[in-house]
Amino acid sequence: MRGNDTSLSDFSEMWYGVFLWAAVSSLVFHLPAALLALATLRQHKTARFIPIAILLMGIVGPVCGGVLTSK
Known part of the structure; x- marks a missing residue:
């Protein structure tokens, strides 16, 4: 038994x-x-649709970039 070990040992935990x-x-x-x-x-x-693009950048960026950099 390791006790109170908080290290990340599994790939899915780190990802x-x-x-x-x-x-x-x-x-x-x-x-x-x-x-x-x-x-x-x-x-x-037409510029009232810019907030949609900003939110998409805030969601799509971490999904693509976070997945690529965590491997």
């Missing part, structure tokens, strides 16, 4: 930690930016 960190840190910056863009551009004819 999950890196992926989760990439997702949370990205959303911390992209979510407020999307909300600010939504509030300021809601009256604009």
